Amino acid sequence: MVCHAGSGRTDCALESMKNRLKVLRAERDWSQQDLADALGVSRQSVNAIETGKYDPSLPLAFRIADVFDLAIEAIFLRD
Amino acid sequence: MAGWNSMAPYMRRYSIRILLFMASYVVILTASLSFARSGAAHGQATKIGLALITAFPVIGVFWAIFRLLVETDDEYQRFLFAKQTLFATAFTLVIVTVWQFLQVYDVVATGPQWMGVIWFAMLGLAGPIARWKA
Numbered sequence: 001m002v003c004h005a006g007s008g009r010t011d012c013a014l015e016s017m018k019n020r021l022k023v024l025r026a027e028r029d030w031s032q033q034d035l036a037d038a039l040g041v042s043r044q045s046v047n048a049i050e051t052g053k054y055d056p057s058l059p060l061a062f063r064i065a066d067v068f069d070l071a072i073e074a075i076f077l078r079d
Numbered sequence: 080m081a082g083w084n085s086m087a088p089y090m091r092r093y094s095i096r097i098l099l100f101m102a103s104y105v106v107i108l109t110a111s112l113s114f115a116r117s118g119a120a121h122g123q124a125t126k127i128g129l130a131l132i133t134a135f136p137v138i139g140v141f142w143a144i145f146r147l148l149v150e151t152d153d154e155y156q157r158f159l160f161a162k163q164t165l166f167a168t169a170f171t172l173v174i175v176t177v178w179q180f181l182q183v184y185d186v187v188a189t190g191p192q193w194m195g196v197i198w199f200a201m202l203g204l205a206g207p208i209a210r211w212k213a
Contacts, residue, residue, distance in 0.1 A: 042087070045155035048213060054155050 018077040021050040024068050038067045089150040096143035104136035137195050144202070159209055166205035171198045 025035055032050070036043040039060070048054040049064075056064065065072045083091065111129045115121065121129075144164065151157040175191040182190040191197075 041153040042156055044213065045153050048155050053213070054158065057154055060154055 017055050018052065019050065020075055020077070021046070021064070024070075024075065025050075028068075035067065039063055087151075087153065087156075089147065089152060092150065093143055093147045096146070097140060100136045100139035100143060103139070104133075107136060108133055140199070141195070159213055163202065163205045163209040166209055167198055167202040170201040170205065174201075 021035070025032070030038075032046045033043045036046045039046070040063075041060075045054070049056050061072050061076060065075055068075060086094070111133050115126070115129055148157060148160055148164070151160060171194060174197055175194060178187070178191045181187045
């Protein structure tokens, strides 16, 4: 969530996290279905996370990090 | 049955439950109506019993839908199902509210009825809306 203070009120807009899933998949030559199978979710779910339509829960983010053998912050970026 | 085998286990359980409840509904409704309209006089307790027995499979469908929300282990799919049920509930409330006021102003003779059926229809309508661009 990004908040801007101004004229006596705070405006907050929901913004999805950026992530490096597409790049990381490409480096390993994995399809969305390959990653979905590794995570035990649907391909539609991987696509939604990858394109920023859906931010995963912390447990799923940890599972994604485990699959890529990286830290969460190496996959999901602050903005 | 490639589609069935590729289906997630929670969807398979959901499909089996829905099929069982819908088949039960057809059998129970047919049998109960035949019994109720057989010409014999039935007591109030019997009529209440028939109403409860007929309602049971419909309640079962509601249970199956909400079990689906609990058992879906893919969180994005669960989010989409939850969105679909909320849309269905909102659409149903809109229809029922308008219908209620149509009755208040004597445009129609009877107020909202068969709300469960309306909700199921709205659930079907809400599916593609909830999944649009998902």
